[in-house]
Amino acid sequence: MENTEFQRLPAEELFQKEIDALIAAEKDPIPTGWKMSPRSVFTYITGGKVNDVEITPKYMGNSRLVEIAIATLVTDRALLLIGEPGTAKSWLSEHLAAAINGDSTKVVQGTAGTTEEHIRYSWNYAMLIAKGPSKEAMLKSPIYRAMETGTIARLEEISRCASEVQDALISILSEKRLSVPELAFELPAKKGFSIIATANTRDKGVNEMSAALKRRFNIVVLPSPANLQTEMEIVRSRVAQLSNSLGLQAEIPKEELIENVVTIFRELRNGMTLDKTQKLKTTTGVLSTAEAISLLANSMALAASFGNGTITDYDVAAALQGAVVKDEEKDKIAWKEYLEHVMKKRGERYRTLYKECKELNH
Numbered sequence: 001m002e003n004t005e006f007q008r009l010p011a012e013e014l015f016q017k018e019i020d021a022l023i024a025a026e027k028d029p030i031p032t033g034w035k036m037s038p039r040s041v042f043t044y045i046t047g048g049k050v051n052d053v054e055i056t057p058k059y060m061g062n063s064r065l066v067e068i069a070i071a072t073l074v075t076d077r078a079l080l081l082i083g084e085p086g087t088a089k090s091w092l093s094e095h096l097a098a099a100i101n102g103d104s105t106k107v108v109q110g111t112a113g114t115t116e117e118h119i120r121y122s123w124n125y126a127m128l129i130a131k132g133p134s135k136e137a138m139l140k141s142p143i144y145r146a147m148e149t150g151t152i153a154r155l156e157e158i159s160r161c162a163s164e165v166q167d168a169l170i171s172i173l174s175e176k177r178l179s180v181p182e183l184a185f186e187l188p189a190k191k192g193f194s195i196i197a198t199a200n201t202r203d204k205g206v207n208e209m210s211a212a213l214k215r216r217f218n219i220v221v222l223p224s225p226a227n228l229q230t231e232m233e234i235v236r237s238r239v240a241q242l243s244n245s246l247g248l249q250a251e252i253p254k255e256e257l258i259e260n261v262v263t264i265f266r267e268l269r270n271g272m273t274l275d276k277t278q279k280l281k282t283t284t285g286v287l288s289t290a291e292a293i294s295l296l297a298n299s300m301a302l303a304a305s306f307g308n309g310t311i312t313d314y315d316v317a318a319a320l321q322g323a324v325v326k327d328e329e330k331d332k333i334a335w336k337e338y339l340e341h342v343m344k345k346r347g348e349r350y351r352t353l354y355k356e357c358k359e360l361n362h
Contacts, residue, residue: 008245010105011058011098018044019099021053031074033150033192035102038070044099045070045092058095059088060234065220066092072218073100073152078173078195080158080214083222086288088234089198092222093154096196101151106142110157110165119143119155119168120178133182143195147178150190155197159207166213169195173216202286224289228274231262231289238293243300250304253296253311260353261316264343265292268324268334273342280342281334285326295319317356325361336361 012019019035022044028037036044043050045066047057059066072079073096081089097104108118121144127137146153158166172178176189197217199209225231235258243252253261267273271282285291299315307315325331339361343354 011094012102012104018055021050025050034100041070041099045095059092060230069220073194077218080217080219081198081222084201084224085286086290087222087224089222090156093196093198097152106146106153108142108155110160114161114165116165116168147187147189147193150192152194155195158197159199163207170213232258234289235292239296242297248300248304250300250309261292283324283331283334291323295323313353313356317360321360
């Protein structure tokens, strides 16, 4: 679907043609509240072909993890996706909800400012004062709306929420009911209701989830891409999608450039060269796959806005400097050592990029 008006469309609109094709070709049993069968959801996530429609892969990684995630949502268990930043937790969460319900927009974004009302409900205080508590005066949370419609709600960055906010989920996930004492009413969850939550391993200890809450989730750990080729394929695919969505008037990065950027990110992330012959200082930033995608999209914007539409090493160097050097003291030293001891020795292929990066790092 072509988007000419909005910065970002929800997954169910962006990939509507694929979802419609899967629904039309459905032959397997469909769980209550779902738009398609678990097999079709799996095809939507991992890619394939339905009749003449090509289904683009949304998640490139261990397909067994995708099967476990989908099977969890068939049961009455909630799903918790855990991983490093940039391992496609939110991306997978959105696409699962889009395929299962055709609606990925029932989202609570977890932050330090998230309150229990964001999980349950709040009130239109003008109506509350004028008429007292009533269903009309109630402002329903995304989770409330998911319960009454038998659909999936998403809770992003659950470990960013305070403990009392997290605890509000325990009774909802255990009893599948939400109490509204002001109206002497209990909302029972319809069949099909579930929650997909995400948590960042870098946030461990911010607001540690209680054992009681963890027991109510089936936990799936999403790893970083297993190898260079997989990560390159993810970056290539997402950069092309972003370019189309944002209308970037620049050429898609060449294969060699994508490989160079992904190699640099993987080596600094892992603290070792790909051939495992040299240890490296790691940086304070995560240098995730998502950041590599953002870096190349930004380089395309630079090339389109201030160049001739073809990404140069000058464009990439500027974006690399910003991605790698987050902490001025520690990261600058790690990046300088990488430039001198690794990139400089890799010859012609990296020569111009090395010079541009070195210039910026002074």
